[in-house]
Amino acid sequence: MKHSLIHIPYLPGCPIHFMINDYNSEEFQQHLGLEIIWLLQGKLKVMVGQNDYYLHENDLLLINHFESHQVVPQVLDAHFIQLHIDSLFIYKYNHDFYSLLYDLKSFKNSEDNQNPYDVIRILFSQLITRKYKHNTEIHSDVLRLLGYLTSRFSKRLSLTEPENPVSNKDSNIVQQMLNRVEQDFKGKLTLNEIALEQHYNPSYLSDQFRKNVGVTFKAYLEEIRIRYSLFLLQHQEASISNIALASGFSDEKSDKKQIFVNSLTIT
Template sequence: MKFFYQDWHFDSELPMKIFSQNDISFHAHCHPEVELIYVESGSLIIGVNEEKRRVSQGNLVVCGSNDIHYFENDGSDSKVIVLIFKPELLGGLRIWPDEFQFTSPYVTSNIETEHVSKLMYSILQENNKKSLNGFAMITKGLLLQLCGMLQRYIPSLPQDKEPLEQRARMQKILSYIEENCCTEITLESIARHFNMDPHHFSRTFKSTLGINFKTYLNTVRISLAEIKLESTEASITDIALECGFSSIRTFNRVYKSLRGRTPSKLRKS
């Protein structure tokens, strides 16, 4: 995903990021980096590939390389620790997991997550000691231990190639939507682009992402519009048209339905 994930600014010596965030919400996306989400408090809905669950305090979600995942905030308070890192930190791997897959990305057992949460907190604390000698080595050691614990205690099975192929196609679809979201895209045109029957495309898209194609397209457009609203002085009308909406009226209606407020309030906040 380009305008959301190109600017992580990973350190060349230690390509990872860890941060704590309240009430996270983000539309479906994927990237080669591994992403671990630990719920510190409250609850939220997280979708990973074809699964979608409410996760609560003490739960962990493991998003492996190129897993399609998203966060939904339905008004519940939540606080999560998010750890994102390049698989190469685990010994030159291109993806992780590589030769196996976890039976589920959702880890809810207190026994399993107790050790993992301690390591997540340790990495988060170490992240504040970047100026100290040995920071990168200690952090990498904690990360290796964390992934080793996940591989040891979370049930897994051999990698199934068929879901990977299906996921790869969906990744291409998501990239296509992002690259062309400002142009006119219809269900029929994108299905034709990927040589799929429109009805099959619609069913596959919704079963994977939890929302229909039109809602997802509007979500991407709104997310891009919000970036422009906060970072440019362009008028709301110009931004609406630049982001693929046919009129300011349509933009206002869609924005309010997805965000619960008008775009003008974002610019005033």
């Protein structure tokens, strides 16, 4: 089944995208950011790590940042929407994001205790149906949703203070790196280039990025490029080679192969 993006496709600077009935029963996936699944009709099995969750009509489930998961419909007429919120956007407004664990499973509560989840459904619906004219309007509504999610459904990964807490200086450095990726991922961007410009040791920047974001700089950069290539594959008539180049990948066969393999997840 081929999914379709609605209203807001993924583009640099846009914090969200939607997918309808998007699943691949053959492999697990990971995403940079938060993903909320809303089942509108039918039955759905979602495997998250070692846990299996069975969703029924109107159920909500949140997938955490970089959490391995697999979506498998249990009936032919299953209809569901996935909302993905980019980690880069979340981190800009909440530097604690990578130390938080979100727990949103509406099916764990009775029908009489759905009020907090109804708020999520309302905010979710507004993002789908509202006709946005400016990015600032999108950002405002997404921040409302994130604010409620964080206040109502999140907790810190550790109740104790870390031995080596991240300083404001380190946090600002990582934010600059994230901004640079967003602006220049289409070019031949490297960690060494950023280190030279910022007058830092590449190893130091690499350690700080991994500590704050949870993945390596290279993995994050490749994920952004892959997601942008998927957008181009859906919306432009171009060869895999040209899409790879437009997304910031070199013309090496290994990079082309990676783009092609990842593009299979949208068919």
